[in-house]
Amino acid sequence: MPEHKLTTTCVMDCPDVCALEVTVDNDRVTAIGPGASHPDTAGFICSKVSQFHRRLYHADRILHPMRRVGAKGAAEFERIGWDDAIAEITERFARIRSESGGEAILPFHYGGSNGLLSDELIDHLYFSRLGSSRLDKTICAVPATEVAVGMYGKMPGVAFGDFVHARGIVIWGANPRGSNIHLIPYLREAKKRGARVVTVDPRRNLSSAEHDIHLAVLPGQDLPLALSMIRLWREWEVLDREFLDAHANGLEALLERAEEWPLARAAEVTGLDAADIERVAALLVESDPLVVRCGWGIERNANGGQAIAAVLAIPALLGKFGVRGGGYTLSNGGAVQVDRTPVIGDLAWNTRRINMTQLGRALGPDLEPPVRGLFVYNANPVATVPEQGSVINGLMRDDLFTVVHDQVLTDTALYADILLPATTFLEGWDIRPGYGSYVLGGIRPVVAPAGEARTNMELFTALGRAAGFDHPAFELEGEALLRAVLDQVRIPGGKPDRDTVAAGGQVRYDFPGENPIQFETVFPRTADGRAQLTPATLGDRPFAWTPPTDDFPLALITPASAHLVTSTMGEYNLDTLRITLHPEDAALRKLASGDRVKVFNQRGEVHCVLAISDSLRTGVASMPKGAWRRSSINGATSVALCPDDAQVVGNAACFNDARVEVAALD
Numbered sequence: 001m002p003e004h005k006l007t008t009t010c011v012m013d014c015p016d017v018c019a020l021e022v023t024v025d026n027d028r029v030t031a032i033g034p035g036a037s038h039p040d041t042a043g044f045i046c047s048k049v050s051q052f053h054r055r056l057y058h059a060d061r062i063l064h065p066m067r068r069v070g071a072k073g074a075a076e077f078e079r080i081g082w083d084d085a086i087a088e089i090t091e092r093f094a095r096i097r098s099e100s101g102g103e104a105i106l107p108f109h110y111g112g113s114n115g116l117l118s119d120e121l122i123d124h125l126y127f128s129r130l131g132s133s134r135l136d137k138t139i140c141a142v143p144a145t146e147v148a149v150g151m152y153g154k155m156p157g158v159a160f161g162d163f164v165h166a167r168g169i170v171i172w173g174a175n176p177r178g179s180n181i182h183l184i185p186y187l188r189e190a191k192k193r194g195a196r197v198v199t200v201d202p203r204r205n206l207s208s209a210e211h212d213i214h215l216a217v218l219p220g221q222d223l224p225l226a227l228s229m230i231r232l233w234r235e236w237e238v239l240d241r242e243f244l245d246a247h248a249n250g251l252e253a254l255l256e257r258a259e260e261w262p263l264a265r266a267a268e269v270t271g272l273d274a275a276d277i278e279r280v281a282a283l284l285v286e287s288d289p290l291v292v293r294c295g296w297g298i299e300r301n302a303n304g305g306q307a308i309a310a311v312l313a314i315p316a317l318l319g320k321f322g323v324r325g326g327g328y329t330l331s332n333g334g335a336v337q338v339d340r341t342p343v344i345g346d347l348a349w350n351t352r353r354i355n356m357t358q359l360g361r362a363l364g365p366d367l368e369p370p371v372r373g374l375f376v377y378n379a380n381p382v383a384t385v386p387e388q389g390s391v392i393n394g395l396m397r398d399d400l401f402t403v404v405h406d407q408v409l410t411d412t413a414l415y416a417d418i419l420l421p422a423t424t425f426l427e428g429w430d431i432r433p434g435y436g437s438y439v440l441g442g443i444r445p446v447v448a449p450a451g452e453a454r455t456n457m458e459l460f461t462a463l464g465r466a467a468g469f470d471h472p473a474f475e476l477e478g479e480a481l482l483r484a485v486l487d488q489v490r491i492p493g494g495k496p497d498r499d500t501v502a503a504g505g506q507v508r509y510d511f512p513g514e515n516p517i518q519f520e521t522v523f524p525r526t527a528d529g530r531a532q533l534t535p536a537t538l539g540d541r542p543f544a545w546t547p548p549t550d551d552f553p554l555a556l557i558t559p560a561s562a563h564l565v566t567s568t569m570g571e572y573n574l575d576t577l578r579i580t581l582h583p584e585d586a587a588l589r590k591l592a593s594g595d596r597v598k599v600f601n602q603r604g605e606v607h608c609v610l611a612i613s614d615s616l617r618t619g620v621a622s623m624p625k626g627a628w629r630r631s632s633i634n635g636a637t638s639v640a641l642c643p644d645d646a647q648v649v650g651n652a653a654c655f656n657d658a659r660v661e662v663a664a665l666d
């Protein structure tokens with residue numbers, strides 16, 4: 001077929017959810033560019049997605065079902081047919097259920113770069129019928145989500161386009177350049193209109209054209225910083241008592257904790273100058289409208305959920321709601337309501353829960369019944385789960401039957417017993433609600449699947465039928481499934497247009513108006529309609545601070561990379577793993593840029609290359625998350641150094657609690 005262009009929606013784990021225009025020539029994708037039917041895409045997309053067709057045709061693309069014939073991890077497989085693969089999985093899982101019960105089977109997946117069809121739909125129906133263990137998806141966004149639901153009922157936040165109306169903007173624990181690039185033009189426009197932009201992060205991520213003040217807080221110390229400013233506002237008598245009396249509960253518990261953080265103590269713990277904290281606190285009071293863009297970087301430590309609650313309380317404490325450009329933005333995904341029950345029924349799935357952050361423990365010897373069957377899809381745990389060594393040891397077990405469904409031969413796929421080819425988002429149907437931009441986008445196949453690749457939906461319908469499970473959903477596939485789910489989706493303003501979504505287009509919302517105004521056109525979705533400043537999810541010691549360990553001198557952060565979406569595209573887009581230090585920390589260790597170094601703690605070592613940058617504060621080391629093992633010198637990456645501890649809020653991961661040392665590699 002001659003060259004032509006098709007529209008679709010990006011499904012990568014990013015708030016922007018861009019409209020795409022894909023160029024196809026002779027049934028091959030030759031270019032990916034921005035689409036026009038989107039409020040924020042605005043004529044450009046990130047370099048990651050613009051090059052995504054490299055994944056479609058990469059040498060590591062999995063094209064056929066395969067069975068392991070060599071040692072686990074050796075990447076020695078033989079090609080088999082789909083019928084054989086489905087039959088073997090069905091027989092092995094039936095044997096495991098007969099001998100150890102369904103809970104001995106564990107599905108391991110994550111839905112970040114997926115839509116409504118490809119995660120927690122037909123797959124959940126299948127595993128619920130097996131009676132498998134359930135997975136607690138705690139790697140990312142759980143503390144933020146639990147706090148946002150507890151405080152405001154996941155009220156829709158300030159739209160990116162309305163940031164231009166703000167006169168004060170706080171970007172706290174987020175890096176728009178790495179994972180939200182369509183916010184950048186709005187920041188630049190806001191500054192032109194007179195806004196002051198404050199960033200709070202161990203790294204300086206924005207240029208002088210995009211921000212004014214940078215608070216380089218030490219990792220894990222966002223809570224003391226926020227509480228110290230709240231204490232100041234109480235002393236200054238600038239809390240908006242009228243708004244709080246009318247619209248909020250739980251104020252006193254927050255103020256009581258804030259009293260523990262006078263400026264001097266907060267400055268010592270956060271690594272900041274007390275005068276800078278006071279200056280920013282005053283700026284937030286003066287700025288009207290004020291918007292707080294709260295990111296997920298805050299949550300990646302033991303204090304994470306507590307810190308997010310303190311940060312999200314700021315607009316309520318200062319009475320910044322009720323105007324365009326005033327309030328907060330976290331995840332806007334709650335604007336869309338989806339009822340899966342009419343499609344897959346009431347699953348009544350009540351088996352044990354296993355924390356994905358602690359996969360290494362789950363694959364160890366202490367669980368009863370032990371995990372004997374592991375099914376990995378939409379995920380690459382070897383590259384993303386803490387305690388990498390334990391995860392690999394578990395995958396090496398001879399008595400563990402592992403199935404991996406993926407697009408390319410990932411670090412995890414190397415350990416599969418049965419390896420299944422998966423489609424990319426350019427080869428299948430899906431529905432993608434935005435969790436930043438206020439759009440719902442359709443995903444449709446723009447090219448035929450490579451080789452024998454199948455969508456998640458096709459895979460799990462085939463497995464459900466083979467197991468003899470009787471349910472109408474196991475008969476739905478492709479566009480029919482898309483339309484069935486779409487009938488159960490509600491967006492602000494009503495139901496999305498089915499034909500627009502099925503054609504790969506985007507549907508906008510009506511709040512009324514394309515953008516919401518918090519406490520004006522949208523309100524807390526809590527039981528009493530009020531903000532809960534001390535949500536129950538914080539536990540019995542709300543806003544309590546846990547000090548960091550000091551076993552090693554450097555705090556390790558593992559932020560999003562400009563090259564990867566978590567670990568996706570690691571097969572070609574991150575060849576050399578680097579650890580970044582501040583010049584003073586490098587000089588103290590007699591290290592120079594480009595040196596081969598070892599980064600180590602009690603959990604292990606990562607051998608990589610040193611980079612030096614003054615954009616990173618002292619006392620901190622930075623290594624990108626999601627890097628593949630091939631990118632490091634010794635085959636270990638950042639998760640080899642990260643603890644699998646779980647924080648109070650959501651039992652979630654604490655990646656940034658890792659402490660390390662860096663030395664020259666002999």
